[in-house]
Amino acid sequence: MPWDHGYFSSSSYTAGVYRELAPAWLDFAALLKGHQPPRSHEGEAFAYLELGSGMGLGLCLLAAAYPEGRFTGIDFQPDHIVHSRRLAQQLGLSNIQFQEADFLRLASDPGSLAAAHHYVVAHGIATWITAPIQQALLQLAAAALNPGGIFYCSYNTFPGWLGASAFQHLGELLRQRQGDASAAQAFQQAAASLTSLLGSEESPSALALAQPALRRRLAQIPTQSPAYLLQEYANQGWQPLYVAELHQRCAAHKLRFHASATLPENFLELLPANVRSVVQAATDPTLRQSLQDLAINQSFRRDLFLRGVASSTDSELRQRLGLINLRLQEAPATETISFETSFGQVSGVPERYQQVEACLAQGPRSFGQVLEDTQLKLAELAKIVSLLLHAGRLGFDRCACADFERARHVNEQLLTLIRSGRSYANLLAPASGSSVGFSLVEVLLLEGQRRQLGGRELEQHLLDALKAMGRSLKGEPAPLLSAFSERQPRLQALGVLP
Numbered sequence: 001m002p003w004d005h006g007y008f009s010s011s012s013y014t015a016g017v018y019r020e021l022a023p024a025w026l027d028f029a030a031l032l033k034g035h036q037p038p039r040s041h042e043g044e045a046f047a048y049l050e051l052g053s054g055m056g057l058g059l060c061l062l063a064a065a066y067p068e069g070r071f072t073g074i075d076f077q078p079d080h081i082v083h084s085r086r087l088a089q090q091l092g093l094s095n096i097q098f099q100e101a102d103f104l105r106l107a108s109d110p111g112s113l114a115a116a117h118h119y120v121v122a123h124g125i126a127t128w129i130t131a132p133i134q135q136a137l138l139q140l141a142a143a144a145l146n147p148g149g150i151f152y153c154s155y156n157t158f159p160g161w162l163g164a165s166a167f168q169h170l171g172e173l174l175r176q177r178q179g180d181a182s183a184a185q186a187f188q189q190a191a192a193s194l195t196s197l198l199g200s201e202e203s204p205s206a207l208a209l210a211q212p213a214l215r216r217r218l219a220q221i222p223t224q225s226p227a228y229l230l231q232e233y234a235n236q237g238w239q240p241l242y243v244a245e246l247h248q249r250c251a252a253h254k255l256r257f258h259a260s261a262t263l264p265e266n267f268l269e270l271l272p273a274n275v276r277s278v279v280q281a282a283t284d285p286t287l288r289q290s291l292q293d294l295a296i297n298q299s300f301r302r303d304l305f306l307r308g309v310a311s312s313t314d315s316e317l318r319q320r321l322g323l324i325n326l327r328l329q330e331a332p333a334t335e336t337i338s339f340e341t342s343f344g345q346v347s348g349v350p351e352r353y354q355q356v357e358a359c360l361a362q363g364p365r366s367f368g369q370v371l372e373d374t375q376l377k378l379a380e381l382a383k384i385v386s387l388l389l390h391a392g393r394l395g396f397d398r399c400a401c402a403d404f405e406r407a408r409h410v411n412e413q414l415l416t417l418i419r420s421g422r423s424y425a426n427l428l429a430p431a432s433g434s435s436v437g438f439s440l441v442e443v444l445l446l447e448g449q450r451r452q453l454g455g456r457e458l459e460q461h462l463l464d465a466l467k468a469m470g471r472s473l474k475g476e477p478a479p480l481l482s483a484f485s486e487r488q489p490r491l492q493a494l495g496v497l498p
């Protein structure tokens with residue numbers, strides 16, 4: 001067997017950042033379903049392990065946001081480890097390390113990783129690797145977790161990927177025949193062939209009638225980066241799972257499903273009325289999750305598993321939830337808000353959301369303070385906060401524990417790296433312990449502003465700088481300038497920009 005066990009290792013992955021991996025987010029999701037998180041309060045020291053840390057950007061940003069944490073990233077691709085270590089060094093981080101290692105080897109001998117972590121995360125790994133490697137991943141996650149710790153595992157699921165599995169199957173067949181050198185073309189060719197097999201919109205084929213969403217997914221393939229396409233689809237182990245299949249495999253390693261890091265999914269009452277009662281009627285938790293996924297055509301899950309549940313009284317949970325610090329990240333809503341969720345569009349009683357946002361508009365508050373100020377019921381507030389966090393309107397507040405000086409240094413380094421052509425698209429937001437998207441255009445606009453340019457001169461600076469990098473704008477620069485100016489106060493409030 002080759003060292004990569006059929007995982008696509010001929011090129012590197014994209015540098016992604018995922019908000020659900022932040023300890024504050026994981027704690028809140030765990031609390032929603034009644035588990036006392038591994039940290040008794042924000043700012044407490046902890047150990048965090050990422051399995052399959054890829055290019056390491058997400059983990060580096062977490063290490064910068066949580067100076068009190070100790071972070072370890074594991075990946076078997078030497079290119080990924082070289083990149084990650086260099087990035088950690090460039091950002092001046094001393095609370096993070098990256099190890100080049102294979103899940104299969106570590107599962108049989110976890111060494112110093114054993115039972116040493118409060119959080120173990122594996123984002124986008126479990127359904128991209130072959131069965132023996134997946135079993136090793138779960139075994140290792142369980143072994144590395146402290147009892148009571150949280151294991152985050154995100155993965156592709158059925159039924160949402162049923163149509164795309166036809167595309168992956170064809171692309172993989174072509175790749176195996178054409179070789180890794182033209183792997184990206186193999187998947188483009190598969191998309192083109194399969195699109196032809198769908199027939200026209202007026203005269204669809206049997207496949208198009210059975211998989212109406214496939215046409216839209218195939219249309220996106222030419223716009224997706226080769227790095228993403230290959231790491232997503234070009235793996236022998238690519239195999240989305242039904243939720244019950246993964247939950248049963250986790251249970252074999254004492255990892256019990258607890259909650260979803262996709263926060264709205266913890267509130268079944270948000271399901272559309274026509275399917276809600278069938279899902280809610282199921283008393284068995286696995287069956288309920290299965291019915292939910294079938295009802296919403298689920299394609300991606302972010303599940304939290306526990307190795308040992310910390311039993312707590314209602315009052316203990318209420319107390320811990322009360323300590324969660326929240327901050328408003330947008331201007332408070334004055335109109336009805338509609339939330340895009342995997343359950344469809346959700347809109348609630350506008351006065352309640354507005355009440356919560358108005359309370360937080362006065363400044364960061366703990367969940368307990370918001371509860372007291374708004375006089376909402378705890379379950380109602382938990383749901384509202386979950387939806388507002390999901391929509392990005394709220395964030396967690398980390399002002400008391402963040403190191404703003406260090407964050408400033410990290411962001412200056414990231415700006416330089418993006419300016420030099422690195423395809424990173426995030427800056428650190430220390431006030432919320434998270435990160436924000438930050439495009440190359442914004443980097444160049446900021447650079448121009450720092451040179452005291454404005455108006456036409458700033459537009460010209462943007463166009464010239466892009467041209468020098470071999471890039472160009474699709475539209476006009478003026479709207480980008482005004483969008484950036486509008487965004488700046490929010491970036492300053494989050495500590496992203498000085």
Ligand SMILES: C[S@@+](CC[C@H](N)C(=O)[O-])C[C@H]1O[C@@H](n2cnc3c(N)ncnc32)[C@H](O)[C@@H]1O
Nearest residue numbers: 007016052053054075076077101102103123124
């Ligand atoms: C789809 S990528 C996800 C990377 C990262 N978590 C992210 O979301 O950006 C999967 C990662 O798992 C790593 N990986 C796959 N099989 C592995 C194994 N057997 N041992 C260690 N790492 C592995 C790959 O090198 C790759 O970086």
